[in-house]
Amino acid sequence: MKHIQTLNGATLKASAAKGGCGECQTSCQSACKTSCTVANQKCENQ
């Protein structure tokens, strides 16, 4: 690749296949109570 480097692949698509167990933390509860970022949370199944 001359002009582009891929930092991250199609991880969202991959997660669709086995996700949805619901055991992860509620996002707002995780640290801050006013913040909704979800992508910084852990998956409980990994």
Added chain:
Amino acid sequence: MVHTFTALGQYLAADVNSGAVHVLDRMGYDLLSKVEGPMGEKCPQELKDQLPQYDPKELDELWEELRGLQEQGLLFSSDDYIDADKAMALPRQAVVKALCLHVSHDCNLRCKYCFASTGDFGTGRKIMSFETAKRAIDWVVQKSGKRRNIEVDFFGGEPLMAMDTVKKTVEYARSLEKEHDKVFRFTITTNGVLLNDENIEYINREMSNVVLSLDGRPSVNDHMRPTVNGKGSYDVIVPKFQKLVAGRGTKDYYARGTFTRENLDFGEDVKHLASLGFRSVSVEPASGPLDDPFAIKEEDLSQVKAEYEKLAGELLGRKDVNFFHFNVDLKQGPCVIKRLRGCGAGCEYVAITPDGDIYPCHQFVGKEEYRMGSVYDGSFDMEISGKFADQNIYTRPACRQCWARFYCSGGCSASNLLVNGDISQSNEVACEMERKRLECAIAMKAIAAGMGETGNTECNNTDCNQCGDCQ
């Protein structure tokens, strides 16, 4: 949808639907920014005409490179997770797995930006009895169904004012774990005033996470977080927080501050908290209705975004501080199903008041029209819960158009209500800040991976076309 952006001197592209992220050179950025996918076989002449600074043959080669990514599903990928028009049919099962337990509607500080009317949420100063807390625990065990992990956050007001209830509740919940195959994770959010050796030891033993409220520099903190008598709280709480953190081992905690319109240089507060020895730091924008004197306004955004970028540059490579909002897990974050409907308020997550009343989340407490039921009679309004369950990144109009939807998962219903009077209508100021934080976080990842051009990390411009100094 592909979002191209610059941050920290990096040229980046996020493919929204696949989760792929690419680091580009300037030419790649300039071309991809102009492409509306899906890409055809050849680079259109009109795009070449718009980029006269580049050799047309090189643009053809670049086009091929980009096309290759498209073919691999890493650019302009389709959103086939769900039929957007059927998103309203997402399950409304209301499996409650997290409680914000308001053990105290009283507080020993008088923070000026407090959304809880200085601690009592406008409902009178009260402490939750153990009987009420016990009923809340019984209720969530029943409502959590087959979910094993249950979170309980002790909140207030100031929860250390109800330490007796806290301890009895933890003991009671633990006594149910084995029989019901549940794991309770307790957290507490405290202003620190009542911390002492005994409750520090207790918190460090029992709480999986603790949120320590402190705004940063002494002048900032003491201006916004005075005691009941109007004195500053910094000198009282900082040594106690440091003692707690010193005994915490590897367990989670956050030194958590709020920034307002009065300290838009909040990066200095983040760095101050780090200088106190707090590794995990979160400093969040004050939220409030449009007439709130402290909440961030549209006219503050350029300064806030520049401050985030400056802070990101300053935190690059630092191992001693982990800023919550620059902490994005691109590879192993939550599954896409979680990302459709982030916060879970009103369905997976509810708040319980000292009287046992149930609200969609802590920020709705005191809004009578959002009272959902009571742990005393087991009532739970599925109509209100359904309204919250219907909130997702496909049903919220702004989210459907937003590149950041799978990172933030739809924002905050309470914030939307405060600003727009409707839980579905996104608070655009909060969204803008969220998008900027994410751009910074992704750029930091790229730099940490050693990717991209050398970059100009001194640059604070939020729009790469503002100058041209780094070309």
